[in-house]
Amino acid sequence: MKANYILSILLAGLVLCTFNACKKLELAPEDYFGSGNFWKNKSQVEGAMLGLHSTLRGQQFTLFTMGELRSGVFNSQTSGTGSSSLNSGNFIRQDIRESSPGLSGWAGFYADIFQINNFIYQVGQTNFLSAEDKGYYLGQAYGLRALYYFHLYRTFGRVPLATEPKVLTNTPTSSDQAYLPRAKSEKETLDFIKSDIGQSETNFNNVFTTKNQKAQWSLAATLMLKGEVYLWSAKVLTDGQNPSNTAADLSAARAALETIIPKYNLQGSFASVFNSAGVPANKGNNEIIFALRYAYPEAANAASQFVYQQADNMAGFLNAAGQPYTSDPLSIAGSSSIIRYEYKYDLFSRYDANDTRRAATFFDYYKAPTATNRFIMMTKFMGAITEGIRRFVDDIPMYRLPDAVLLLAEIKNKQGQDPSAEINRIRQRAYGNNPYPVYANGSFEQNELAILEERTKEFVFEGKRWYDLRRMQDASGSPLVFRKDLPLIGVLDKATEAYKLVLPIDRNTLNNDETLKNDQNTGYPGT
Secondary structure, three states: OOOOOEEEEEEOOEEEEEEOOOOOOEOOEEEEEOHHHOOOOHHHHHHHHHHHHHHHHOOHHHHHHHHOOOOOOEOOOEOOOOOOEOOOHHHHOOOOEOOEOOOOHHHHHHHHHHHHHHHHHHHHHOOOOOHHHHHHHHHHHHHHHHHHHHHHHHHHOOOEOOOOOHHHHOOOOOHHHHEOOEOOOHHHHHHHHHHHHHHHHHHHOOOOOOOOOOOOOOHHHHHHHHHHHHHHHHHOOEOOEOOOOHHHHHHHHHHHHHHHHHHOOOOOOOHHHOOOOOOHHHOOOOOEEEEEOOEOOOEOOHHHHHOOOOOOOHHHOEOOOOOEOOOOOOOOOOOOOOOOOOEOHHHHHOOOOOOHHHHHHEEEEEEOOOOOEEEEEEOOOOOEEEOOEEEOOOOEEEEEHHHHHHHHHHHHHHOOOOOHHHHHHHHHHHHOOOOOOOOOOOOHHHHHHHHHHHHHHHOOOOOOHHHHHHHOEOOOOOEHHHOOOOOOOOOOOHHHHHHHHOOOOOHHHHHHOHHHOOOOOOOOOOO
16 A cells, blocks of 8 residues: 655744645654754744645635635636636536546645644643733634635535644554544534634634734634634535524524624725735735735735736737727736636626626626627736736635625524625625615525625635535525526536535545545445
C-alpha cells in the first residue's frame, strides 16, 4: 500500500503541512521538525495564525467550486469568444461519478485541518500568552476548523473527524491507528461542527476585535458561520431524516445574525464593496465581515479565469446597441486572463436594467444576430493595473453584511414572519439612485424565491448559490435544487439524481484507505 504522510515544518512563523497526493487520511508523520524550537512567544503564534489564513486563501477556488459551480448558472463547452474551452464541464452538467467526482482527496482540506489541530494543541499548552490572547487565538482556530468541516459536510456528508495533532503526539504502530474512518452519521459530523462553533464563541469571550482589515477570522465570522450552520440544520435533511430541532435551530441562527448585523453598514454603492485593489483603503470596508486577502505581488485571486485573454479579438464583438467594441474594452492590459468559466446570459437577463449590480458584475457582448448570440463574462473582481498589467488582487469576501441580512430574511420566512424589510434593504442599495421594486410579503414559496433571487444577484463568484439551492425550499419543503420547472433553479431530478446532492469519494481515496472499504456515498457505483 502506498504510504502517504504529513510533513510538518514550522518555518518563518508559518505552519506548513502537506499530504503526498492527499489520497488517504494517514495520521502518522514520516518526520517532524521544529516543534521544540517554536511556539515560544506571541509573535510566533501570530505568524502561525497568519499561516492558517494563507492556506485558507489557497483554497478559494475550491470553496467556489463547492459552493457555486454546480448551481445551474454556468456554460459548459466553449467560451463566447470561441477561443477557449470551458473547464469542469462534467461537473457543471452534474455528470458526477466515482471516477470523475469533481473534487478528490477530500478536496485537500485535511492538510489545512491538521495545521489547525496543531495550532489548537500548541496554543493550549502555552504559558506565555495572556488569557485574553489565548482565548482570541483559540477562538479563531476553532472557528476556522468549523468552517472547513462545514464545507466538507455539505459536499461529502459524513467525513473523518480529525481533532488531534497526532502527527506530534502519536506514532502509530498499526494500520488501525494510521487511518481515520468517516463519522458514523451525518448527525455526528454536524454536531461536531456545532461543538467547534461553541468552542470558538466561548474562547472569544465576547471580544469583537477584528485584525488585518477583516482578513483574519473573528467572533463576527464565527457568528456568521453559526447562523449558516444552524439554519442548515433547521431546514436540510440529516441522515435522510427531517430536522428534529427546527424551532431551536432557527432561534439560535437568528440570535447569532441579529447580534452582528447592527455592527456593520452597507457601502454606498455595490461596486465599491469589491474595488479593493485600486482603492487599498477600501479593503476590509465596513460591509465586510471576513474576506480572503489578496495583494500584488503576494497572491492573486481566480477571477482571471473569467475574462477574455489579450489574443481574443474583442473588436469583432458588439455591444447591446450593435456597435463594435474596441480590441481591449476592459483594459486587461496584458494580464494572464483567459475564459475558463463562463456565466450564462440567462443570469444576466434576470437583472433589471436599473439594478447597478448588473454592470458591476458582468460585461455583455454580442455577435449578429444579437438576439441569439449573447454572452457575458464576469467583471466583479477586476483588480487594478499595476506596472502596466492588470492584477486580479481584489479581496474575495467570505462573509459580508448582505449575507447576514438575507439569511435573516430566510429565517424569518421559515418562522412564518415577514422578510420583506430585509429583501428591500438589499434591493434599495442595489438600485442606487434608481427606484427599486419594493417587495411585499407573499407566501412562503414566493418569499423564498425572492430571497434566492437577491442572493443570486448579490453573491456572484462568492461561492454560495449551490448551498442556497440545497437549503432553500419550495412550498412542500423540498429543496429548490429539485425544482426543474423554475428557470436557473432546479438542476437535479429528484427521482433519479437525489444522491448527487453530495459528491462521491473518489476512487483513488477509496482504494488507498482501508477504512473506507464499502463506504461510498449511497447511489454511486458499488453501493
